[in-house]
Amino acid sequence: xxxxxxxxxxxxxxxxxxxxxxxxxxxxxxxxxxxxxxxxxxxxxxxxxxxxxxxxxxxxxxxxxxxxxxxxxxxxxxxxxxxxxxxxxxxxxxxxxxxxxxxxxxxxxxxxxxxxxxxxxxxxxxxxxxxxxxxxxxxxxxxxxxxxxxxxxxxxxxxxxxxxxxxxxxxxxxxxxxxxxxxxxxxxxxxxxxxxxxxxxxxxxxxxxxxxxxxxxxxxxxxxxxxxxxxxxxxxxxxxxxxxxxxxxxxxxxxxxxxxxxxxxxxxxxxxxxxxxxxxxxxxxxxxxxxxxxxxxxxxxxxxxxxxxxxxxxxxxxxxxxxxxxxxxxxxxxxxxxxxxxxxxxxxxxxxxxxxxxxxxxxxxxxxxxxxxxxxxxxxxxxxxxxxxxxxxxxxxxxxxxxxxxxxxxxxxxxxxxxxxxxxxxxxxxxxxxxxxxxxxxxxxxxxxxxxx
Amino acid sequence: xxxxxxxxxxxxxxxxxxxxxxxxxxxxxxxxxxxxxxxxxxxxxxxxxxxxxxxxxxxxxxxxxxxxxxxxxxxxxxxxxxxxxxxxxxxxxxxxxxxxxxxxxxxxxxxxxxxxxxxxxxxxxxxxxxxxxxxxxxxxxxxxxxxxxxxxxxxxxxxxxxxxxxxxxxxxxxxxxxxxxxxxxxxxxxxxxxxxxxxxxxxxxxxxxxxxxxxxxxxxxxxxxxxxxxxxxxxxxxxxxxxxxxxxxxxxxxx
Numbered sequence: 001x002x003x004x005x006x007x008x009x010x011x012x013x014x015x016x017x018x019x020x021x022x023x024x025x026x027x028x029x030x031x032x033x034x035x036x037x038x039x040x041x042x043x044x045x046x047x048x049x050x051x052x053x054x055x056x057x058x059x060x061x062x063x064x065x066x067x068x069x070x071x072x073x074x075x076x077x078x079x080x081x082x083x084x085x086x087x088x089x090x091x092x093x094x095x096x097x098x099x100x101x102x103x104x105x106x107x108x109x110x111x112x113x114x115x116x117x118x119x120x121x122x123x124x125x126x127x128x129x130x131x132x133x134x135x136x137x138x139x140x141x142x143x144x145x146x147x148x149x150x151x152x153x154x155x156x157x158x159x160x161x162x163x164x165x166x167x168x169x170x171x172x173x174x175x176x177x178x179x180x181x182x183x184x185x186x187x188x189x190x191x192x193x194x195x196x197x198x199x200x201x202x203x204x205x206x207x208x209x210x211x212x213x214x215x216x217x218x219x220x221x222x223x224x225x226x227x228x229x230x231x232x233x234x235x236x237x238x239x240x241x242x243x244x245x246x247x248x249x250x251x252x253x254x255x256x257x258x259x260x261x262x263x264x265x266x267x268x269x270x271x272x273x274x275x276x277x278x279x280x281x282x283x284x285x286x287x288x289x290x291x292x293x294x295x296x297x298x299x300x301x302x303x304x305x306x307x308x309x310x311x312x313x314x315x316x317x318x319x320x321x322x323x324x325x326x327x328x329x330x331x332x333x334x335x336x337x338x339x340x341x342x343x344x345x346x347x348x349x350x351x352x353x354x355x356x357x358x359x360x361x362x363x364x365x366x367x368x369x370x371x372x373x374x375x376x377x378x379x380x381x382x383x384x385x386x387x388x389x390x391x392x393x394x395x396x397x398x399x400x401x402x403x404x405x406x407x408x409x410x411x412x413x414x415x416x417x418x419x420x421x422x423x424x425x426x427x428x429x430x431x432x433x434x435x436x437x438x439x440x441x442x443x444x445x446x447x448x449x450x451x452x453x
Numbered sequence: 454x455x456x457x458x459x460x461x462x463x464x465x466x467x468x469x470x471x472x473x474x475x476x477x478x479x480x481x482x483x484x485x486x487x488x489x490x491x492x493x494x495x496x497x498x499x500x501x502x503x504x505x506x507x508x509x510x511x512x513x514x515x516x517x518x519x520x521x522x523x524x525x526x527x528x529x530x531x532x533x534x535x536x537x538x539x540x541x542x543x544x545x546x547x548x549x550x551x552x553x554x555x556x557x558x559x560x561x562x563x564x565x566x567x568x569x570x571x572x573x574x575x576x577x578x579x580x581x582x583x584x585x586x587x588x589x590x591x592x593x594x595x596x597x598x599x600x601x602x603x604x605x606x607x608x609x610x611x612x613x614x615x616x617x618x619x620x621x622x623x624x625x626x627x628x629x630x631x632x633x634x635x636x637x638x639x640x641x642x643x644x645x646x647x648x649x650x651x652x653x654x655x656x657x658x659x660x661x662x663x664x665x666x667x668x669x670x671x672x673x674x675x676x677x678x679x680x681x682x683x684x685x686x687x688x689x690x691x692x693x694x695x696x697x698x699x700x701x702x703x704x705x706x707x708x
Contacts, residue, residue, distance in 0.1 A: 020688070038688070062692050065685075084689050152689045170689070201685070217683070243683065294682070345616050346661065347684070365661065365684070366616060367624065409619050414659035416684075443658070 005359070005371050005406040010427070010436060010448045013045040015052055017444035023350075023419040024440045025067045027077065031426030032097060033438060034079055035446050036064040042081055044140075046097065047426040047436070050448060053097055056140045061085040066155045070179070071162045078143075080165055082153030088146035088167050090185065093139065144185040148175055148192075155202040159210055164190065166212050168200035174214055174224070176231060191231035193224060204247040206287065207355075213289055215244030221291055221301065227330045235332040237301055242294030245348065245364075246419075250287040251355025253279065259358040261400045263376040274376050277398050288337055290360060292348035298362045298372070300402075302337040341404040343370035350419045354435055359451065360402075361437055363417040369439060371406035371451055406451065412441035425450070523595060523602055523634045531588060531600045532607050534581050578656065580610040583627055586655050587648050591706045593640050593699055598706060604632055604644060615661050623659045627652060630667040637672050645681045646690060647703045 013024075017037040024035045031047040034056075042056040042064055062084035070078035081089045150171035157166045165177045165187070173194045177187040198217030205212055211234075212224040221237040221244055251259050260278050263271055284305035292298045346365035353360050360372040377399040411417060419440040424433075437449040584607045588600025599605045609632070615624035629648055633641045649664045664681050666674040680686055690696050 063688065084692055152685070154685065170686070199683075199686070217679075243679075345618075347682075349684075368616075409616070409622065414623055414657075416661075 004373065004403075004453065006450075006452050007369060007371065007406050007408045007437070008450045008452070010429075010450050011050040013043075013050050013052070013438075013446040013448065016446060017041070017043060019444055020063075020442045021418065021440045021444050021446060022063070022065050023067060024421055024438045024446050025069055025079075026421055026423035026438060027069050028071045030077065030095065030097065031424065032077075033421075033423060033446075034067045034069070034081075035440060036067050036081065037444065038063040040064060040083075042067055042079070042091075044097075045446065047423060047438075047448070049427070054093075054140060056081075056091055059083075059089040059091070059142050059145070060087065062152075065153060068156045068158050068165075070158050070165075071160065073162070079140075080156045080158065080167075082156045082167055084152040086147075086149045086151055086153060086169065086171075088149075088153055088156060088165075090143040090146065090187075092141045092143045144187065146175075146177060146187055148189065149173065154200060155204075157203045157205050157212070159205045159212075160208050161210075164205075164210065166203040166205065166214075168203045168214060170199040172196050172198060172200060172216075174200055174203060174212070176212070191226075193231060193233065195222065195233050195236075196220070198243075201243060202246050204249060207249050207252050209286075213247050213249070215247050215291060215293075217243045219244065219293075221247065221289070221334075223332060223334065225330060232330070234330050235303075235334050237334045239299060239301075239336050240291065240293040240295050240297065242296075242347070244291055244293050246292050246350045248290045248351050248353045250290065250353055251358070252287055253282070254356075257356060259354070259356055261358070261374040261376045263378065266376070266378055270378075271376075274378075274398065278376075281398055289334070290351050290353050292351040292362055292364070294347040296342070296344050296346070296348060298340040298343070298348055298351055298360070300337040300340070301334045304333040304335055338400075338402050340372050340402045343372075343404055343407065344368060346416075349417065350421075352420050352422050352437070354422045356433065356435065357453075359405075359453075361420050361422070361451070363411070363420040363439060365416045367410050367412060367415060367417055367441075369406075369408040369411045369417065369420060369437070369449070370404060372402050373405045374400050374402050377401050408449070411439055411449075412443065412445055412447065415442040415445070417441045523597070525597055526601050526603055528598070528601055532581065533585050533588070578612070578625075578660075580607060580612060583610045583612070583629065583652070586707070587629065587651055589707045590644075590647050590651055591703045592634075593643050593647075593703055599644065599648070602634055604634065605629060605648065606632070609667060624661060625659060626661045626663050627656070628663040628665070630665055632667045632670045636670060641666055641671055641674075642677050642680055643696070643699060644703075645677060646687065646696070647700050649681060649687060650691065650700055651704060651707065 019038040044054040060083035066082040149169035176191040180186040196216040223235040289301040348364040609630035611628045616622040
C-alpha cells in the first residue's frame, strides 16, 4: 500500500444519539445531514458548526434504518425515512436553518455563506429559537406515511428528477412510488418488483437516468428500468459471495472537472490523451456501479456498451437466464470492472463514490475506513507487471487499477461503522470546493473527516 | 389461556419466526403457526381439536417437543469456573488421584457472580468465561441448559484477534459453534439468536460475535448461519416482542 491521502478527524456531530445510528444522509444543497437512529428518531445536524438542529420524533415505532433527501427542492426540504416498523415516512420543513443559525444559508442559494457569521452564534439562541419555531410552524411536518411493505424497510432512494421514490424491504420486494406533487402529499404506487430471492438491502438510482440498482441478501445486484409502462429487471449481476449491503454510482463528469482515474507517471499531453479516451469510453457504457458485501469485498461494475452486447451477451456469465417474455433489447450486460484491493476483515456495510474527485470510501464491521483511488495503467507499466494486475478490463478498453491510498483503523473506537458518505464541506476551515467524509457508527456517534490528497 | 394462531397456506410468510429472524407483526401470544389445507375456508379461528396436528407439523411451536428424548449430560460434569467442581480433574482421577493436591481445585480463582461485571472489563476474557455465559441458557423446548444438552461445548468456543494485521487493535472475535440436538431442529435459529444476544449483552463492545451451526450438524446450517450473521436481521429481531419473549425465557436460568 502506498498511503497517498491523509484522513483527519474534523469533528463529531453533537450531541450524539445514545443508541445505534445506521446512516447519515447529506442534504443535496444545504450544509445539513440527517442521521437515522435505533432510538426511532432522525437527527438533523449542521455541517457548518457540527451541532444538532432538530430531532424528528413520533413518526416511527421502531428503529429508523434509512433516509434520503428529495432533490431539486427550493425553499423546502423533503426527507423520506424508512423504518423497521415497515413504513416509509415523508417529512417536510421550510428551509430556514440558515437564518436561524446565523450561517447565512439563504433559501435561494446554498452557496452564499459568510464565514464571519458562523463565528457570531448567539449563545442562548438555540433554546428560544426552538420554542419560537414550533409556533411559527417551522418545525418538521409529518406529511404522509407510505404503507405497503410487509416487514422492515431497509433503504429508500429518490430518482435524479425527484419524481420517483424507491423503497425496499426484508419482504424481498422493491416498491417504486411516484410523488404526485399535488400539494396534498399523494404518492402513487408505480411498481412492485419481487424478483429478489431474499431481503433487499439497498436501492440506489442512476445519477441521471430512470434506472434503479438494488442489492440483496440473495447475493445479487439487479438493475431495473421501465419499458413500455412496465418496470422490469434488465440485469442480474452475480459476483458477490455474500449479502450485498450497499451500492453507489460513479459521478457523471461535470463541466471542466475531472473525476476519473489519475496518473502521476505520464506527461501532461499523454494524460490528456488518456482522459479523452476514457471520456469516450465512459460515454458508451455510462457511469459505473460500486458495491460492497458481506464477502468483505468492494467491487466496481460496468455496463457493456450496447453495440458490443450482441456478441457478449451469449457468453457472459454476468447475466441471469434470458427472459422469454421481455424482448432482449432492454436487457443489459454488466461486467465486473474491478475488485478493489482487500481492506476489510469483516462485512463491508457501506461504500461512497466521491462524485467530484472519483475517490472511493468503504467501511464496515471492522471499524475501519478505507480510501481507494483509480489510476491509469500505462503501456510501460503493463509490460513491467505482466498481465495479471487488479483490473479485469480487456481488449480495446483503457486499463486502470485501484490503489488503497488511505486507511483509518478504529475510526469510531471499538465500534462497528454502518455508513459512510461524502458531503460538501461547510465549516469555516474550508477553502473552496472540498468534501468531508461523514461516518456513522453503532455507538450513536457521527464523525466528520477531511480526506486530502 | 392458550392461544393458537392459525394461518392459511397463502399467508405462510408468517412463518418468519423460525425461517426468518425479526418477525415484524406477530401477535404476542403466538404459540404455534399452522398451514391449513387449501380446501379449508379462510376463517381466522378454529377449535383446537379440529387443527390438523397430524397432517401438518406446526411451523413453530412451544407446545410440541421435537426431540422428546435428548441425550443429557450431567450438570456436574460440565466445565465451569463459576463453582468449584472437579470436572476436568475427574477424567484424570484414576491416574493422578494421589499426585494432585486436593485443596486448590479452582486455582484460577472463581469470580463471584456479584463482581462479574467488573471482572469482565479488567480480566482477559477466555473461552471458559464465554462457556459459562452461554451454557446456562435453557433450550427453548426443554427445561434443560444448552450445556447439559451439549448444544454448546467448551472445545467449540474460540477467541481470536479480529484484525490480525493490527497488533494493537482491541477487537476480538468470539466464535461459538452450536450443535443442534437433531439435524432438522427448526429452533436452531432461535437458539443461535439466544447465544448471540446473551454474548452481546454480557461482553464489552470490542467483541465481535460469530455464532454458527457446527458444520454437518444441521440440514439447513448455511441458511441459519447467514441469518445469525446478519446484523440488520438480528437488530430487527431484538425489537420483536414475541421473539424476545422466547429469548428472555431461555435466559431465565442464566446467572
